[in-house]
Amino acid sequence: MEFPKDPNILFSIINMKLRDGDYESLSDLCASLGYDEQEVVSTLQKAGFEYNGDIRQFR
Incomplete structure (x- = not known):
């Protein structure tokens, strides 16, 4: 996935994927x-x- 240039979109993607439980950590x-x-x-x-x-x- 391409790194989003807009920090608000990046924020949304990262938090959504962490919340959905697909990954155990930010590093993963x-x-x-x-x-x-x-x-x-x-x-x-x-x-x-x-x-x-x-x-x-x-946050």
Whole structure:
């Protein structure tokens, strides 16, 4: 899957896939989609979102 340029779309995709239980962690999800985990975190942090590993969700 191509890395979305819009951080809000990325936020939605990542949270949906984590919520649906397809992946056990952000690392697993990123590896499966071919995304660089640091790029995902950085992109979403710049947009004001923080990752909470306890609930496996960006907020």
